[in-house]
Amino acid sequence: MSTVKLIWDNARHDLKAADGRITVLTxxxxxxFLLTLTLVSASxxxxLKANLDQMLxxxxxxxxxxPLEDRALQTLRSETQGLAKSELLKITLSFEKRWERVQLKLVDNxxxxxxQLMIGASxxxxQMPAKRGPDIGDIWLGSRLATKLGAGVGDQIKIGGENLQVAQILFHEPDRLMEGHSVDLRAMVHMDSLASSALASSGQRFRYMMMADEAQAETIETWAKDALPGATVLKKYGGQHPLSGFWRRTENFLGLASVILFFMAAVAIDMTNRRWLANMRYRIAIYTSFGTSLGKSMAMAGGQWLTGFVLSTVGACVFAAVAQDLIVAELQAYFPGLSGGLYLAAIxxxxxxxxxxxLALQIPTFNQLRGSSVLSLIRKAPENRYLLQRLFWGLTSATLLAAVYSDNMLLTAMTLGAVAVALIFMTFLSxxxxxxxxxxxxRRAGLLPFAFFMMRQRIFSKSAQILGLGLCGLLLLFSLMLMRDFSAMIETNSRVEEGNLIISEAQEKHVGAIHDWSEKTGSTVKQLRPFLSAKLVQVNGVLLNDYMKKPSDSLATLQEPIRLSWADEIPDNNRLVDGNRWEVGTEDWQQISAEPEVMTDMGFKFGDKLTYQIGGETYTFTLVASHAYKPGGSFITFWFQVPLSAREQIKTDTYYMGSMNLPEQAWSELASLWEANPTLALLPLKEMMQRLEKTLGIVTKVTSGYAAMVLVLSLFVVAASVSGFKADDQQKNGLLMSMGLKEKDCLWLNFYDWGVTALIAAAGAIVGTWMAGILIYEDQFGLFYNPDPIWVVGTISLMVGTVCLIGYLACRQSLKVSVRDLLAG
Amino acid sequence: MRDTIELNNISHYFDTAAERIELFDNLSQTIGTGEILAIVGPSGAGKSSLLSIAAGLEDPEEGEVVFNVGGTPIDKMAMRANSGFIFQQFHLMPELDAIGNLALPLRLKGNKDAFDIAADWLGKIGLEKRAGHKPHQLSGGEQQRIAMARAFVSRPRFIFADEPTGNLDARTSETVIDLMFGFARETECGLVVVTHSNRLASLADKSLRLENGALEIAA
Structure with a gap:
């Protein structure tokens, strides 16, 4: 007990010193950050789990x-106690001169x-419950849609030549969960009201809802795995929400962002560890001089570190709980009824x-502590700095964290690579x-030569300081730059000069209508790129979900049908990255080229066999090449491309995407185009901008929070850097003053010292950021790395200025104490 | 039964980049409890190294050191648990007050009455009124009295003192020497003192001079 109390006393004493406080705060x-992320994700x-139980x-x-074949349907009917069919597709509904993009649900009897299905008269x-869906010839409009279109019960709405009567206002569908958190406007009709083929679109979904007990649900799931490779099965018992993968990915992304924070924390802790280590070595030497064994002393040092960690954990838990409440309140707009909670297992x-x-970061420290001896109290023992060990464990810990969270190994490797290059460069430059x-x-007199002499004498500690500050600068600069450029990219993309109306999906039969309408209204079709809808079902004969278990952006996209394009020559806005692309006119049509990021995320390699379900049939292609987006040309690019000859072999509909330019007077005529072609997906640029601005708003909130964390940790690093080297500086200044130097001279000397440190660190930060930019920008975000020199110089000047100012303040502080005290320090 | 440290034919040297510096050669000496031994000699003769070897902090390059406690030989790690040290630089914990420093060895050994015992010892060294003072609020002499009492407080079998009065004036040294010798006799431990002070050496039971690599009884 006495020993435990002593550990606690020591920890308290350490916390009274600046280094101890910085370590615990870091x-x-x-x-x-990580606990907030965990708690919000767990909430x-x-x-979603509760949602799955209640809203399937x-x-x-x-x-x-x-659509499922009759045989499959029969199997489902025979295995269950009841089955309802529905079909979902996106169409544009027009009423009088207004139009809205709508998710239309076609349901059976x-x-x-x-x-419960809830409806009302306006x-x-x-709201009142309805026993079944709309009758043939009726349409139910979602309440928001009815308001937007200005349509009410009794009005007639035309879809693809059919007149439907608005019979009810739709408030709630019991299978709403299946739509995730889509905020699409909604409408519902009876399946027999419209000819399904007239409404075909690439994003069409067929849904079969069944009553089944747990065993039957299990049987269906097992059966569907083989019999329906392209289908998704969701079950109430022990199932997983369709959005849970998406949120796991969001958590992974933010977790990966924490690698940068962890790096900064590691730098700050490494710097404050210098003093802690010196104190602990001294403490252990004295303890051993009383006959305490080294093992017990080490255990006490470990206990003391643990005390700091526990204090940090308690503090962090309290703050994270508060942050969770605030964030959950914000997220309730997207997840109605979402509430926070204490998720012990996750915590x-x-x-x-x-x-x-x-703990891994502390390994070099504990190794150094093992060398503590009473001898060091009798005569000064040489000190091993374990610089390589510190670097190794720092990088290992960061890599481990990255491995836990990363679902994009390429991006992680690039980030760590850029950091490593910056470290090597700074070491060399120092x-x-x-x-x-x-x-x-x-051979020169003066303060600057003396400053260099002093720094050279302390090259090891100086290098650690430079590396720490430089790394922190690199991460800060890169994070800020990426956020700035990313926001700028989103804005630029929204002002694409390729027309003011995006054709996001058009069918073969729409193409003629689009051209006719364009001619009539004086509009121009800027581009139309063909594609077909294909769903990746197998990789090398293994089902996609069995092949890849780790969530990633690529996997999430590939779980839905993707747009498969065909071309013999590589498109203007693409470049060949690797592999052997097919020759023009090739007859070997079962070849495919993919984007490198998809290949990395999914672990594809050349020679892999990718099987797609296209229009009910499966087709297998061999991966032979990779292509990437080349900025500057058209904005339309495809993840997967096959040879031109493949198109003839695949029996399915062709879709198009592209853009148009509409003169002012043509906008009011759009309703007529949609009325005749409801499944034609057009997106006015203005609307797209609004959506992007909304997205940007969310992105800005998240990134601002993240930037705030990066800045807080940067301040800790600078504070740690000043505090960790305070003793050295005090001693140096004390000595110099005892030799007759004036305060002003000491301040200058200090200024040179911090100036050189900050300049080398800044150079390292610029090189590291440049490296990261070259590696990451184009490859991951399709951006050209083109840093604005004024912005870079401005940021760096600010950084150097801040470091020098803090150094100056610290020096002024240390100069206030007398020479006697300085020497004693 | 007397506890002993036997130095048998020990030799010690260290190498620099340019040369080998021989400290002493083929020394033998037995140090026992209930005995105060002073080691004197010029600077650089190897006194501190001899002290470190006797305390089991380092090994001699040649020869052997045998520690006997309670009638049985023990290794140097076990020896550490039976030793205490007094340093020239005092080495008090700066964050602890006087009584905290004095109680430290007892607390490390899990003694629940650590602070009561430490308070008694503070009385013995005449610093009971300084109990709550931190080291930087104490004079050199006061710090060394606390450091010395700290070495004795847990009653080790051997105490090793490295220039304990090296940083003190003559008058303060007298007080410290009297207290140190008094405590050594009271606790019947073995006290080994490395010193430059002839006065201190003359008060020891035995005084040895280390010079030119050889150990001889001082006059």
Whole structure:
């Protein structure tokens, strides 16, 4: 007990010193970020799970992008106690001169089979339950849609030549969960009201909702795995929400962002560790001088570190709980009814991860502590700095964290690669500048030569300081630059000079109508690129979901049908990255080229066999090449491309995407184009900009929070850098003053010292950012790295200025104490 | 039964880049409890190294050191648990007050009465009124009295003192020497003192001079 109390006393004493406080604050900040992320994610996942139980609208659902064949349907009927069919597609509904893009649900007589369908007579009317969906010839409009279109019960709406009567206002569908959190406007009709073929679109979904007990649901899931490779099965018992993968990915992305924060924290902790280590070595030497064994002393040092960690954890948990409440309140707009909670298992998992990472960072420190001896109290023992070990464990911990969160190994490797290059560069530059500076000053008098001499004498500690500040500068600069450029890119993209109306999907039969309408209204079709809808179902004969278990952006996209394009020559806005692309006119049509990022995320390699379900049939292609987007040309590019000859072999509809330019008077005529072609997906640029601005708003909120965390940790690094080297500086200044130097001279000397440190660190930061820019920008974001020199110089000047100012303030502070005290320090 | 440290034919040297510096050669000496031994000699003769070897902090290059406690030979790690040290630079914990420093060895050994015992010892060295003072608020002499009492407080079998009065004036040194010798006799431990002070050496039971690599009884 006495020993435990002593550990606690020591930890308290350490916390009274600046280094101790910075260490605990840094750990707290890091834990706070990860715990907030964990708690918010756990709240969302918990909400989704509850949502799955309550809002599936059936016990088991099979969803496919092609209608099921009769035999499959018979199997489903025989295995369950009831089945309802629905079909979903996006169309444009027009009423009088207004139009809106709508998610249309076509339902049969059995719908709904579970849960309640709520309807009313007007958007503001009381809601009442409906036993079944709309009758043939009727349409039910969602309340928001009715308001937007200005249509009410009794109005007639024309879809693809059919007149439908608005019979009810739709408030709630029991299978709403299947739409995820889509905020699309909604409408519902009976399946027999419209000819399904007239409404075909590439994003069409066929949904089969069934009543089944747990065993039947299980049987269906197993059966569908083989019999319906392109279908998704969702079940109430032990199932997973369709959005849970998406949120896991969001968590992964933010977790990966925490690698940068972790790096900064590691730098700050490494710097403050210098003093902690010196104190602990001294403490252990004295303890051993009383006969305490080294093992017990080490255990006490470990206990003391653990005390700091526990304090950080408690603090971080409290702050994270508050942050969770605030964020959950914000997210309630997207997840109605979402509530926070204390998710102990998730908290323990995250705390354990951070514990392991921080412990790994302490390994070199504990190794150094093992060398503590009473001898060091009798005579000064040489000190091994373990610089390589510190670097190794720092990088290992960051890599481990990246491995836990990363679902984009290429991006992670590039980030870590850029950091490594910057570190090597700064090490070399520090060595060169300090050596050359010392050589230059060896036969010169004055403060600057003396400053170089001093820095050269302390080259090890100086290098650690430079590396720390430089790394922090690199990460800060890169994060800020990426956010600035990313926002700029989103804005630029929204002002694409390729027309003011995006054709996001048109069918073969629409092409003629588009051209006719354009001629009539004086509009111009800027471009139309053909594609077909294909769903990747197998890789090398293994089902996609069995092939890849790790969530990633690419996997999430590939779980839905993608747009497959065909071309013999590489398109103008693409470049060949690797592999052997087919020759023009090739007859070997079963070849495919993919984007490198998809290949990395999915672990594809050349020679892999990719099987796609296209129009109910499966086709297998061999991966032979990779292509990437080349900025400057058209904005339309495809993840996968096959040879021209493949098109003839594949029996399915062709779709197009492109853009148009409409003169002012043509906009009012759009309703007529849509009325005749409801499935034609057109997106006015203005609308797209509004959507992008909304997205940008969310992105800005998230990135601002992240930038704030990066800035807080940067401040910790600078504070740690000043505090960790305070003793050295005090001693130096004390000595110099005792030799007759004036305060002003000490301040100048200090200014030179910090100036050189900050300049080398800034050079490292620029090189690292440039490296990261070259590697990451084009490859990951399709951006050209073209740094604005004024912006870079401005940011760097600010950084150098801040570091020098803080150094100046610290020096002024240390100069206030008398020479006697300085020497004692 | 007397506890002993036997130095048997020990030799010690260290190498620099340019040369080998021989400290002493083929020394033998037995140090026992209940005995105060002073080691004197010029600077650089190897006194501190001899002290470190006797305390088991480092090994001699040649020869052997045997520690006997409670009638049985023990290794140097076990020896550490039976030793205490007094340093020239005092080495008090700056963050602890006087009584905290004094109680430290007892707390490390899990003694629940650590602070009561430490308070008694503070009385013995005449610093009971300074109990709450941090080291930087104490004079050199006061710091060394606390450091010395700290070495004795857990009653180790051997105490090794490295120039304990090296940083003190003559008058303060007298007080410290009297207290140190008094405590050594009271606790019946073995006290080995490395010193430049002839006065201190003359008060020891035995005084040895280390010079030119050889150890001889001082006059």
């Amino acid at each position: 750990q707290t900040a890091l834990l706070f 969302i996942q918990n909400y 609208g059936s016990d088991v659902v099979v969803e496919s992008h092609v 059995a719908y709904p089979i579970q849960g 958007p503001g009317a009381d 323990i998992k995250t705390v354990a991860l951070v514990f392991i990472l921080l 060595w060169l500048v300090l050596r050359l500076g010392d050589y230059w000053g060896s």
